[in-house]
Amino acid sequence: MFNDFRRRRAARRVKAGDGHALQRYRWWQPLSRALLHLPLRDDDGTEHRWSVDVRLWGDDNGDVIGQLYRDDVNVNRSTLPATFDVPGGVIEVAASGFGMRRCHFVGVGGVERQLVPDPASAEGRRARLEQNRPGLSRAIGIVSVLVLLVALALGIPQTVEQITRIPPVAEHLGTFVSPIHLAGWANITLAVAALIASSERALRLRYHWLLDGGLFDGDD
Incomplete structure (x- = not known):
């Protein structure tokens, strides 16, 4: 609300x-x-x-x-x-x-x-899946949350390391070395999976400021 x-x-x-x-x-x-x-x-x-x-x-x-x-x-x-x-x-x-x-x-x-x-919309089709196949719908929802949690756990340390490498930040706060370093293809795969997961949640009008990128949405 x-x-x-x-x-x-x-x-x-x-x-x-x-x-x-x-x-x-x-x-x-x-x-x-x-x-x-x-x-x-x-x-x-x-x-x-x-x-x-x-x-x-x-x-x-x-x-x-x-x-x-x-x-x-x-x-x-x-x-x-x-x-x-x-x-x-x-x-x-x-x-x-x-x-x-x-x-x-x-x-x-x-x-x-x-x-x-509307029944013809993507949201309507997702709602129909939830009504007709509630077990499958719940499983998809759980997978979406797990994907986003994994993306956060693996992505945040790498992002913080990149930020602390910026000279002014490093000068005042020092540098942070991430314990996690994924290959480029793995990070891209993770980003695509997170995009799909957040899009699936949006079809159900599910939203969390941390899981679904609310830090960057610029709420009015």
Whole structure:
């Protein structure tokens, strides 16, 4: 959940939508687009479908934009992270360098509910695997975490050594010699495995600041 400061700051970025229609999710968009939905009732009891559409590769300026739709009609847009007002609460939306990290409805009482991924999206297919093959889904999730933990354990000492070799750093702090030195191909393999693991976690909207690179995301 966003803290109050982040929520107020995100709310100031929200702009009115232009009323365009929500585009259907296409088969070639799993890496570049996330689409999630949530039915909510107005005060009069009328139910509407609210949708959040995020183009993960950003616009022409590199900004990742979240678009909010009501019954497939665009009502709001904002750079991410975003907080959209909806009946009964807000929808909080945030992305990382690997995909979606948060897309949740937060009610007035603080109760959270994740939006449902569109069935055609990569997130939707991953959710379907979790529903149809829960054992396999859990195993994949565990492997993803283990890969990231191994990447941290092997990568951090080598990174610290490289940093302490910088002359100003070495002069003030001394140098650190890593007990671990992997071959170049092994480091590349480890980086690719970590990228895949974080991307898999993003499909489930799972995120941890240390495991999934939050140190470099530049949270607003």
